[in-house]
Amino acid sequence: MSSPSTYNDQGTIAADATERQSLREHVYNQFAGSVVAPIRMIGFWSAVALPFLHVPLLATGLEGSQQTVTFLSLLALNLLALLVGYPHRQR
Numbered sequence: 784m785s786s787p788s789t790y791n792d793q794g795t796i797a798a799d800a801t802e803r804q805s806l807r808e809h810v811y812n813q814f815a816g817s818v819v820a821p822i823r824m825i826g827f828w829s830a831v832a833l834p835f836l837h838v839p840l841l842a843t844g845l846e847g848s849q850q851t852v853t854f855l856s857l858l859a860l861n862l863l864a865l866l867v868g869y870p871h872r873q874r
Contacts, residue, residue: 826868833861 836857845851 820871823868823871826864826866827871828868830861830864830868833857833864837861 837854840850840854840857843850845854
């Protein structure tokens with residue numbers, strides 16, 4: 784028959800669990816930093832550059848449905864780029 788666990792055993796188990804959690808967080812942060820940062824950078828600079836593509840469309844006028852759809856698609860893409868790139872270099 785085994786004796787009930789003592790406080791030291793529980794403390795050791797809790798310390799091991801905390802250490803594993805800390806290691807998981809560290810690995811996640813490394814992964815997030817190496818993958819998310821470039822995506823945010825691309826989103827940011829896309830949000831900066833995309834409005835220049837609107838200029839020729841607006842200068843010639845939105846005469847046909849194809850030009851209107853192109854303009855609205857660029858606008859939606861620009862909004863998406865703004866959402867993705869907004870947190871770039873915020874600290």
